[in-house]
Each structure stands twice: as C-alpha cells, then as structure tokens.
Amino acid sequence: MYAYDELDRTLINERVEEFRDQVKRRLSGELTEDEFKMLRLQNGVYLQLHAYMFRIAIPYGTLSSEQLRRLAHVARRYDRGYGHFTTRQNIQFNWIKLAELPDALGDLAEVGIHAMQTSGNNTRNVTSDQWAGVAPGEIEDPRIWSELIRQYTTLHPEFSFLPRKFKFAITASPHDRAAIKIHDIGLRLHRNAEGETGFEVLVGGGLGRTPFIGKTIKPFVHGRDLLSYVEAILRVYNQYGRRDNIYKARIKILVHELGIDKFAKEVEDEWQEMRDSDTALTLDDAMIEDIRSRFTYPAYEKLPHTPEELKKAAHDPLFERWRKNSVSTHKVQGYAIVTLSLKPVGGPPGDATADQMDALADLADKYSFGEIRVGHEQNLALPHVAKRDLPALWNALDKIGLATPNVNLVSDIIACPGLDYCSLANARSIPIAQELTRRFANHETADLIGRLHINISGCINACGHHHVGHIGILGVEKNGEEFYQITIGGRADENAELGALIGPAVPYGEVADVVEDIVEAYLALRARPDELFVDTVKRLGVEPFRERVYATR
Amino acid sequence: MTSPLEQKKIKITGPSVVTANRTWDGIVIYRTARQDWSAKLSDAAIVRTSDEARALLAESVADDVGAVGAYIAPVEIKESGKIKPGNLREHIRLQGVTIDLPVPA
Numbered sequence: 208m209y210a211y212d213e214l215d216r217t218l219i220n221e222r223v224e225e226f227r228d229q230v231k232r233r234l235s236g237e238l239t240e241d242e243f244k245m246l247r248l249q250n251g252v253y254l255q256l257h258a259y260m261f262r263i264a265i266p267y268g269t270l271s272s273e274q275l276r277r278l279a280h281v282a283r284r285y286d287r288g289y290g291h292f293t294t295r296q297n298i299q300f301n302w303i304k305l306a307e308l309p310d311a312l313g314d315l316a317e318v319g320i321h322a323m324q325t326s327g328n329n330t331r332n333v334t335s336d337q338w339a340g341v342a343p344g345e346i347e348d349p350r351i352w353s354e355l356i357r358q359y360t361t362l363h364p365e366f367s368f369l370p371r372k373f374k375f376a377i378t379a380s381p382h383d384r385a386a387i388k389i390h391d392i393g394l395r396l397h398r399n400a401e402g403e404t405g406f407e408v409l410v411g412g413g414l415g416r417t418p419f420i421g422k423t424i425k426p427f428v429h430g431r432d433l434l435s436y437v438e439a440i441l442r443v444y445n446q447y448g449r450r451d452n453i454y455k456a457r458i459k460i461l462v463h464e465l466g467i468d469k470f471a472k473e474v475e476d477e478w479q480e481m482r483d484s485d486t487a488l489t490l491d492d493a494m495i496e497d498i499r500s501r502f503t504y505p506a507y508e509k510l511p512h513t514p515e516e517l518k519k520a521a522h523d524p525l526f527e528r529w530r531k532n533s534v535s536t537h538k539v540q541g542y543a544i545v546t547l548s549l550k551p552v553g554g555p556p557g558d559a560t561a562d563q564m565d566a567l568a569d570l571a572d573k574y575s576f577g578e579i580r581v582g583h584e585q586n587l588a589l590p591h592v593a594k595r596d597l598p599a600l601w602n603a604l605d606k607i608g609l610a611t612p613n614v615n616l617v618s619d620i621i622a623c624p625g626l627d628y629c630s631l632a633n634a635r636s637i638p639i640a641q642e643l644t645r646r647f648a649n650h651e652t653a654d655l656i657g658r659l660h661i662n663i664s665g666c667i668n669a670c671g672h673h674h675v676g677h678i679g680i681l682g683v684e685k686n687g688e689e690f691y692q693i694t695i696g697g698r699a700d701e702n703a704e705l706g707a708l709i710g711p712a713v714p715y716g717e718v719a720d721v722v723e724d725i726v727e728a729y730l731a732l733r734a735r736p737d738e739l740f741v742d743t744v745k746r747l748g749v750e751p752f753r754e755r756v757y758a759t760r
Numbered sequence: 761m762t763s764p765l766e767q768k769k770i771k772i773t774g775p776s777v778v779t780a781n782r783t784w785d786g787i788v789i790y791r792t793a794r795q796d797w798s799a800k801l802s803d804a805a806i807v808r809t810s811d812e813a814r815a816l817l818a819e820s821v822a823d824d825v826g827a828v829g830a831y832i833a834p835v836e837i838k839e840s841g842k843i844k845p846g847n848l849r850e851h852i853r854l855q856g857v858t859i860d861l862p863v864p865a
C-alpha cells in the first residue's frame with residue numbers, strides 16, 4: 208500500500224470543499240451548465256443517459272480494505288448498491304445525484320480516494336500492472352514510478368489543458384498486464400547492460416476512432432530522467448498537437464502525422480535543451496527513495512511451497528479447477544496471487560455489489576494483508592494470499608459469487624457500459640456479454656477452448672478495447688438498429704496487435720451465434736490443443752473464419 | 761443510436777419531444793406544454809414541425825437551472841394516443857437499462 212502524506216490529504220480535502228461550493232452555485236443558478244461542465248468533469252462527474260455518472264480513480268489499481276469498504280458505502284448510500292470497474296483501473300457509479308456528490312466525494316476523501324484525473328484533457332489515472340510488487344520476475348515495483356508521475360502531473364498547469372486526454376501505463380514485467388502499447392505513453396521498466404534501471408518509452412498508442420499500437424521512441428531512459436523525458440514528450444504534444452479537431456487531437460495522430468522518427472527527434476531536442484537549462488526535474492535518489500519508502504509490503508512468513516491444506520483440497524475437482532484458473536505464482540514462496548472474476552455467468556462484466564465489496568474487504572483483511580488490486584480486464588485480485596489459506600478463501604469467495612473459474616477464458620469478457628448507460632453509445636454491450644457468458648457457461652468447454660479474450664465496445668470510442676480483443680465486438684448503428692462489427696486477432700499484451708474485420712456487421716440477435724461459429728472454426732483449425740486462438744488467427748489469417756461465419760449468412 | 765448530443769440543424773421528420781436530465785439528480789425529464797418538466801413522457805409537449813421543435817427547444821434550454829442537455833427526441837404516437845419513445849436510446853432512457861441491475865431496486 209502507498210501511504211499519503213499531509214500534502215496529499217490537504218489537496219484532496221480542499222478539492223472536496225471547492226467542489227461543494229461549485230455544486231451549490233450550480234444548483235442556485237449562479238453557475239450555468241456551460242460554466243459548470245468543466246468543473247464537474249474535473250471531479251469525474253459525467254452525465255449519462257439516466258443520471259450523472261461518477262468516476263473514481265484507483266491509482267495503479269491498488270486499494271486497501273478500508274478504501275474498498277468506503278466504495279461499498281458510497282454504492283449503498285448514494286447509488287444503487289453496486290459499482291462498475293472499468294478498463295482503466297477506475298470505478299464508476301451510475302446513478303448518483305449531483306446534489307449528493309460533494310458528500311460522496313467527502314466520504315471518499317477521508318480514506319484518500321479522489322476523482323481527479325478521471326476526465327478532461329489532462330493526464331488521466333496512471334495505470335499499472337495489477338500484480339505490481341508481487342509478480343515473479345518483475346524488475347521493480349512499477350507503482351513507485353506510477354506514483355511519481357501521478358504526483359508530478361496531478362493538477363500541473365502545463366498538463367491540465369492538453370489538446371486531448373492523456374493516458375500513461377507502466378509495467379515492469381516481461382508479460383505486459385498493463386496494456387502499455389495502447390496508451391499515449393507506455394513505459395516498460397527494464398535493466399540495461401550496465402544493470403541500471405530505466406524505461407523503454409512507447410508513444411502514440413491508443414484505440415478509438417483511429418487505433419494505433421504505440422511505438423518505441425527511446426529504448427532506455429534512466430529512472431532519474433523519467434520526469435524530464437515525460438515532460439519533453441508532453442511539451443512537444445502541447446506545442447504541435449491539434450486543438451482544432453477533436454478526432455485528430457490525441458498524441459497518436461501527431462506521432463502518425465509527423466512520423467515516429469521526426470517525433471522522437473523533436474522530443475530528444477526538447478529534452479536535451481531542458482536538461483541543459485533546468486535540472487530541477489532530475490530525480491535524485493533521495494526523492495525516489497522517499498516514494499519507495501511509502502509503499503509498504505506485508506511481513507511475509509516463511510512458508511512451505513505446497514502446504515498440507517493445499518494437498519488435501521486438491522482432491523476436490525471444483526477447487527482444483529478454480530486454483531488452476533485463478534491462482535498465480537507469487538514472488539514469495541508459499542504465497543499466491545488470486546484473481547477474482549467479476550464475470551459471473553449472466554452478469555454484467557466488471558460490476559460488484561456493495562455487499563460483495565464489503566465481504567471482499569473482510570476477506571482481504573483475513574487473507575491478503577488488507578490489500579486488493581483492480582486490473583484493466585475488469586477483474587479484482589488479492590495479491591498476498593498464503594497458499595495454505597487458498598481452500599478457505601475459495602469457499603468464502605464462492606459464497607459471495609467471486610469464484611467463477613473463468614479468468615482469461617472465453618467468458619471473461621471485457622465490456623463497456625454501452626447503450627444501457629452511456630450517452631455516446633450506438634448499441635448495447637452488456638446484454639451481448641451476458642448472452643456470451645451463458646453460451647460458454649460450461650467450464651469444460653471453456654477450458655478446452657483455452658485463453659480467449661472477447662472485448663465489446665458500444666461505440667467507436669472503444670472503452671471496451673475491442674480493437675485488441677482476440678475477438679472484438681463493436682456496436683454500430685444501421686438505420687436505427689443495433690449492428691456489430693466483429694474483428695479477430697487483436698491482442699493487448701507485449702505483442703499487441705489490432706484485430707482484423709471478418710466481414711459485414713451483424714444484427715444484435717446474431718452476435719452470439721457468430722462468436723460461436725468463430726470459436727468452432729478455431730477448434731477445428733488449431734494445429735494443436737495448446738495453440739491459442741490468437742495464434743491460430745495469426746497463422747491462418749482471417750479468411751477461414753470469414754468463410755465459416757458468412758457461408759450460411 | 762447516433763447520439764443526439766450534437767444536434768446542429770433542427771429538422772424533424774415526425775412527432776417529437778424535448779428531453780433533458782434534471783439538474784439536481786440527473787433523472788430523465790420531458791418538457792411539458794406548461795413550460796415545465798415532467799418525468800412522465802405522457803406529460804410531454806409534442807411538436808410536429810421543425811419550427812415548433814426549435815421554439816420548444818429554445819424555451820427548454822433557457823431553463824438552465826432546472827435541466828441539463830436538452831435536445832429533441834423522436835416519439836411515436838400510437839392509435840390509442842399513447843406516446844412511445846421513437847428509438848431504442850430513448851426507450852432505454854425512459855424505461856431504464858435492458859438488463860437486470862446487480863442489486864434489484
């Protein structure tokens with residue numbers, strides 16, 4: 208966990224009082240909606256179809272049990288008893304009243320939660336690997352650097368009015384769980400030949416209307432230079448990024464139009480000049496150490512690799528199925544990382560009820576040193592579970608509906624809120640996801656299919672990351688009806704790629720059939736049982752899948 | 761459903777209403793003929809020409825304290841006289857989400 212200092216707490220509290228006053232003035236008519244809109248957006252308040260939506264940041268996906276309990280409290284007291292975890296380590300409440308928002312924000316501030324950087328043309332919530340600090344093989348905890356960037360960019364005037372929103376993601380593991388290649392800036396922590404820690408810097412990734420995979424502009428930036436280098440990128444973006452056309456305003460378009468080499472040179476020139484004239488942004492060891500020391504880690508015990516409890520429980524096939532699916536190796540022997548699927552059969556992806564949040568907070572206290580993680584796949588994790596506790600934890604999770612053994616399988620669907628909630632949507636996402644989870648409810652079949660990510664977005668803004676789904680589903684409108692374009696072969700990891708369209712859009716009622724056809728085609732076409740769906744598509748291309756889907760349509 | 765939030769030119773092709781969200785709590789509301797708002801579609805003022813729509817929208821937008829984001833939305837008038845939303849988006853705004861909520865109301 209990260210411990211906020213006095214400055215953080217003062218900032219968050221001041222912000223609540225400022226917003227309370229702004230809401231009061233809005234409701235009295237002193238502020239018009241035009242004047243107020245920017246202010247509410249700066250506090251994560253959007254207007255959706257049915258109500259205001261309140262988006263709260265969970266920096267680098269780390270939550271304490273106390274914070275999770277407070278989210279449950281907000282869900283229960285100010286909303287309709289649940290929250291929705293997004294693809295950017297945020298949580299959204301969908302039914303909140305403007306008049307009550309300052310109180311909700313105040314309740315959250317007491318436990319160090321805020322909604323800054325969840326909207327507007329500024330640097331957004333800095334996301335990271337949800338296994339940060341516990342993943343085996345990690346170079347260093349990437350949250351230290353995420354926090355440095357968070358502190359530096361939050362409310363920084365130079366980054367508060369960028370041409371468009373700006374998203375960072377950081378990973379420190381060889382396997383990218385943070386989807387860094389689809390962010391405006393992606394940072395991969397690694398060591399150079401001299402053993403120093405630094406970053407590969409990728410720029411210009413992003414989805415939406417014009418999707419791009421991020422490109423490397425510098426293979427190694429020393430950790431001490433991270434802020435100055437990031438500042439150089441943002442300065443170049445601030446100077447050249449387009450402000451005349453919202454569809455061309457993201458940095459990915461600038462990188463594309465200038466070309467990666469020219470963009471990299473602009474950044475390098477800016478950086479060199481900055482470094483010569485201003486050393487204030489060079490991080491000294493003490494500064495980094497100060498942040499590092501604020502991340503506390505549990506006092507792990509020395510535990511056996513395979514405790515008796517685990518051996519005994521291995522006879523229960525249901526437990527074993529869950530363990531194989533949802534339990535991952537921890538960097539400390541005798542401990543495990545447990546992923547909690549928020550994708551129950553027939554449920555809306557990423558939603559958790561207040562009761563589940565409270566119960567999970569208690570389980571985190573009992574079994575995970577009071578810590579919970581939030582991943583971009585819209586699932587949660589308990590990062591420090593002693594393996595001997597796994598059987599008891601599984602039983603408890605099962606009782607609260609958080610032990611669905613479908614992590615990374617076909618029913619672990621990422622979906623945006625779509626037309627059920629979102630005012631920008633063309634079509635619904637959630638009912639499509641629900642139908643697919645029912646079609647693939649059989650765990651044997653899902654295991655047979657293996658790793659397969661389905662991503663659904665209700666419009667081209669791509670909040671459900673459909674471009675990088677192994678199967679991507681995008682809602683479009685045709686003559687007032689909901690239709691869906693389907694892509695295959697996308698991926699969001701270290702080998703990120705954009706999916707390719709398989710053919711004309713299909714109507715709402717046919718989407719689940721089409722996905723079933725695609726999966727059946729894959730099962731027939733794969734070279735071996737362990738050839739993943741996405742690898743079969745890479746090997747064979749789209750054509751055999753297109754044939755299968757459209758032969759009878 | 762193309763988002764109506766960017767309505768530039770006002771041209772309607774059938775019966776329409778003006779809808780918005782209520783400022784203090786965000787709920788869906790409709791402009792009535794009494795220059796007021798109601799949460800019931802049946803209370804909405806129906807406009808049938810672009811000029812009428814323009815006038816109703818102008819009057820609605822002028823109430824900046826009471827409502828947010830007013831726009832014109834199509835409706836269908838059934839033979840019985842009942843007013844129905846003219847598209848799926850408006851149907852969802854009126855009836856609520858098309859899925860079961862995680863916590864029943």
Ligand code: SF4
Pocket residue numbers: 623624625626629630631632633664665666667668669670671
């Ligand atoms: S992808 Fe579109 S429909 Fe889905 S949440 Fe984002 S803006 Fe709304």
